[in-house]
Amino acid sequence: MRCFIFATHGYLSDAFVYSIEMILxxxxxxxxxxxxxxxxxESIKEQLQNIVAQQESDTEYVVLTDILGGSITNLMAEWMTKENIHVLTGTNLPVAIELISNNEDISLKQLVHKSIYQGKEGIVYVNEVVERQEQERMEF
Structure with a gap:
């Protein structure tokens, strides 16, 4: 089983969970x-321990944080000394959806890399896409 933990500054983690559940x-x-x-x-560590206590012993954890070098990411990184814990930072919704919707089909390491790729592909300057489409239409 896999468990996904959003750990962020402020209420961003709640917003990720809300948005994911709205979509999936x-x-x-x-x-x-x-x-x-x-x-x-100590409160953060306690929250983490409570989540882990609810899971089976063979659970794999993916912790998604908001910013590299941020205090919450640093706290989560301290926890990744075990093999079954993976920490990703710079999380966006395409990364999260890819991870959660495809979470049992492939190895966790493959899934993480696939999700990071999807996250990068999801960053698009829409103005340029629209401009290209308009140019292509004018060429016909």
């Missing part, structure tokens, strides 16, 4: 941890 339907294997200005590192 209710999910049992995703969780949210948020860091606010008054959140202690």
């Amino acid at each position: 339907g209710q999910q049992e294997n995703i969780h949210s941890i948020k860091m606010n200005p008054n959140t202690s590192t």
Whole structure:
């Protein structure tokens, strides 16, 4: 089984969970941890331990954070000393959807790389796409 944990500054993690469930339907294997200005590192660790305590012992974890070097990412990185824990940062919705919707079909490492690729492909300057389409139409 795989468990996905969104760990971000503020309420972004809750927004990821909400958006994913809006698109993919209710999910049992995703969780949210948020860091606010008054959140202690002990509180974050406790939230993480509570999530882990609810899972089976062979669970693989994917922790998705918002920004490299951020305090929440640094805390999650301390936790990845085990083989079954993978931390991704710079998370966006295409990455998250790819991970969660295809989470049992391939190895976790392959899935992570595929998801990162989808996340990068999902970043598009729409103005240029529209301009290209208009130019192509004018060429006909």
